[in-house]
Amino acid sequence: MSNKLIDLQNISKSFGGNLVLDELDLYIRENEFLTLLGPSGCGKTTTLRIIGGFETPDTGSVLFEGKDITNLAPDKREVNTVFQKYALFPHMTIAENIAFGLKIRKKSASYIKDKIRYALKLVNLDGYEKRMPDSLSGGQQQRIAIARAIVNEPKVLLLDEPLGALDLKLRQDMQYELIRLKNELGITFIYVTHDQEEALTMSDTIVVMNQGYIQQIGTPEQVYNEPENAFVADFIGDSNILPGIMIRDELVEILGARFDCVDKGFGENNPVDVVIRPEDIDLVSPGEGTIEGIVTDTIFKGVHYEMCVMSRGFEFIVHSTDYYPENIKVDLKVNPFDIQIMHKPESEDEKAVEIDERLP
Amino acid sequence: MKKTVGRLYLTLVLIFLYAPIATLMVLSFNSSKSRAHWGGFTFEWYLGLISNEEIMDAFRTTLILAFLSAFIATVLGTAACTGMQFMRRRYRSIIMGITNIPMLNADIVTGVSLMLLFIAARVSMGFTTVLLSHITFNIPYVILSVMPRYRELNKSTYEAALDLGAGPVYAFFKVVLPDLMGAVLSGFLMSFTMSLDDFIITHFTQGPGFDTLSTKIYSEVKKGINPEIYALSTIMFLAVLILLFFVNYRPHLDKENVKK
Numbered sequence: 290m291s292n293k294l295i296d297l298q299n300i301s302k303s304f305g306g307n308l309v310l311d312e313l314d315l316y317i318r319e320n321e322f323l324t325l326l327g328p329s330g331c332g333k334t335t336t337l338r339i340i341g342g343f344e345t346p347d348t349g350s351v352l353f354e355g356k357d358i359t360n361l362a363p364d365k366r367e368v369n370t371v372f373q374k375y376a377l378f379p380h381m382t383i384a385e386n387i388a389f390g391l392k393i394r395k396k397s398a399s400y401i402k403d404k405i406r407y408a409l410k411l412v413n414l415d416g417y418e419k420r421m422p423d424s425l426s427g428g429q430q431q432r433i434a435i436a437r438a439i440v441n442e443p444k445v446l447l448l449d450e451p452l453g454a455l456d457l458k459l460r461q462d463m464q465y466e467l468i469r470l471k472n473e474l475g476i477t478f479i480y481v482t483h484d485q486e487e488a489l490t491m492s493d494t495i496v497v498m499n500q501g502y503i504q505q506i507g508t509p510e511q512v513y514n515e516p517e518n519a520f521v522a523d524f525i526g527d528s529n530i531l532p533g534i535m536i537r538d539e540l541v542e543i544l545g546a547r548f549d550c551v552d553k554g555f556g557e558n559n560p561v562d563v564v565i566r567p568e569d570i571d572l573v574s575p576g577e578g579t580i581e582g583i584v585t586d587t588i589f590k591g592v593h594y595e596m597c598v599m600s601r602g603f604e605f606i607v608h609s610t611d612y613y614p615e616n617i618k619v620d621l622k623v624n625p626f627d628i629q630i631m632h633k634p635e636s637e638d639e640k641a642v643e644i645d646e647r648l649p
Numbered sequence: 650m651k652k653t654v655g656r657l658y659l660t661l662v663l664i665f666l667y668a669p670i671a672t673l674m675v676l677s678f679n680s681s682k683s684r685a686h687w688g689g690f691t692f693e694w695y696l697g698l699i700s701n702e703e704i705m706d707a708f709r710t711t712l713i714l715a716f717l718s719a720f721i722a723t724v725l726g727t728a729a730c731t732g733m734q735f736m737r738r739r740y741r742s743i744i745m746g747i748t749n750i751p752m753l754n755a756d757i758v759t760g761v762s763l764m765l766l767f768i769a770a771r772v773s774m775g776f777t778t779v780l781l782s783h784i785t786f787n788i789p790y791v792i793l794s795v796m797p798r799y800r801e802l803n804k805s806t807y808e809a810a811l812d813l814g815a816g817p818v819y820a821f822f823k824v825v826l827p828d829l830m831g832a833v834l835s836g837f838l839m840s841f842t843m844s845l846d847d848f849i850i851t852h853f854t855q856g857p858g859f860d861t862l863s864t865k866i867y868s869e870v871k872k873g874i875n876p877e878i879y880a881l882s883t884i885m886f887l888a889v890l891i892l893l894f895f896v897n898y899r900p901h902l903d904k905e906n907v908k909k
């Protein structure tokens with residue numbers, strides 16, 4: 290209870306009749322790297338702006354260390370934001386940009402100078418004090434934006450798709466930089482992205498959102514291995530999502546074949562959704578597996594082969610380091626603990642039940 | 650063939666547009682008072698202006714009026730644009746429409762209605778009424794100049810300033826205004842020019858004993874044409890020309906500054 294740094298309670302927000310956040314509940318722990326992940330338009334930025342103080346929720350409240358800050362102005366909050374488009378001040382030098390917040394806090398000139406040097410070192414841009422923002426590349430500007438935020442020693446750093454505008458190589462480098470920064474500074478990060486790989490790489494906790502609802506909260510392993518519904522399964526990585534019937538506890542019928550699994554509590558003979566990750570399917574010789582199929586397509590992906598296997602009218606995606614040529618007959622085998630059973634959603638955007646299984 | 654016709658046409662248009670002003674300029678250097686014959690080159694009329702107390706008085710009034718009205722209109726217009734940023738888009742375009750109308754309105758209508766308003770409000774005519782009128786007709790020009798710049802402004806720099814602990818006022822002056830400065834200066838120069846340029850509205854709102862250069866020229870011309878007036882008109886034309894040049898070339902100058 291005491292280490293809830295930020296607590297969003299029952300937050301709703303709509304823009305001109307368009308409901309963007311619907312009764313959202315979420316808390317962020319001290320020192321956590323929490324990522325809001327979801328497709329574009331699902332309300333991630335809006336959530337972040339409510340925490341930063343740039344939007345006021347229609348209902349609900351925002352608590353910071355137990356105090357209600359719902360209506361507190363952004364300049365009075367102990368959080369700093371790294372904006373999607375950097376938002377450096379174009380007419381100020383890099384040093385002046387970084388010093389902006391410190392000057393407002395009336396820090397001494399020598400303190401400011403030290404801080405600027407420290408922050409530039411931290412983001413690997415020593416010696417850039419006198420440069421103007423538009424003489425820097427996108428990645429450098431991004432790092433200055435981060436430096437400008439962290440010199441103020443905020444308790445929480447909010448980052449809105451900070452790597453969105455960078456190319457792939459730079460993005461991967463920056464991911465490691467950010468993790469390093471987070472560990473060095475020991476502050477809480479709230480990170481927004483629509484890139485599942487980014488989320489899986491960096492986060493302690495992932496909050497999967499869709500259409501203003503939280504679909505699942507969990508560690509990267511949890512949302513990847515145990516998606517709570519078809520949306521999460523589909524959004525996080527490639528997966529085979531197919532309808533099934535839960536015969537009884539630990540036994541599910543898929544495409545007319547019965548698979549052992551480890552899930553319980555879905556009742557008997559109930560329709561469910563089943564997720565099987567491509568890398569969890571083993572291809573074996575005919576007669577050795579649970580269900581038969583035929584390889585329809587094989588592509589080499591560098592580390593593994595990606596194959597399509599047609600089985601009883603469903604096309605499975607399979608990742609394997611073993612090569613199977615097209616048109617060969619195979620059997621599919623899946624370990625019981627690699628089969629993930631989910632409730633069928635009652636409607637398209639049904640709110641997922643939020644079970645908080647986060648590790649302390 | 651087509652080219653020559655085109656050139657000829659262009660020349661005719663230019664002659665048509667600038668012949669009157671050229672005539673005026675030539676006559677302002679004519680030592681003979683006659684408009685019909687050239688008596689030799691002279692600066693006499695220009696020098697005469699400087700020693701003419703009334704004209705120098707009107708000149709000072711005109712400058713003070715242009716500066717004050719442009720300055721106040723720039724402050725008010727920029728503030729108005731800032732306010733409009735926080736409006737819903739629909740209301741914003743309605744307000745923009747309303748502020749644009751006075752620019753298209755005939756000066757004489759604006760002048761007469763301002764005069765009627767001042768009379769109805771029992772304000773005695775003089776510097777204050779002219780100043781108020783000039784501020785009124787200048788504000789739309791400032792808005793016209795500043796508003797487009799506001800729209801292309803990166804809104805998140807303002808939010809970034811707040812995020813770093815700046816109050817709204819500090820953020821505006823430190824972060825937003827420097828970005829707007831080019832457009833604000835253009836608005837100021839445009840207003841300054843409009844104020845220098847105005848005759849009709851000043852004519853209807855001026856009191857006794859108050860003259861700007863243009864109303865002075867008008868009353869002198871009524872008394873009888875005098876070469877000093879040619880000289881004065883030439884100066885005014887050149888002043889406005891130079892100002893317009895600055896208004897139009899400012900954006901380019903801005904861009905060059907940024908590159909440095």
Ligand SMILES: Nc1ncnc2c1ncn2[C@@H]1O[C@H](COP(=O)(O)OP(=O)(O)O)[C@@H](O)[C@H]1O
Nearest residue numbers: 304305309327328329330331332333334335336
């Ligand atoms: N200021 C605003 N006015 C109107 N609609 C908005 C505003 N901000 C966001 N929206 C709408 O809210 C929805 C969610 O936006 P956002 O939170 O930016 O999504 P995300 O960051 O997940 O892409 C979108 O449909 C967007 O159009």
Ligand SMILES: [Mg+2]
Nearest residue numbers: 330333334335
């Ligand atoms: Mg967004």
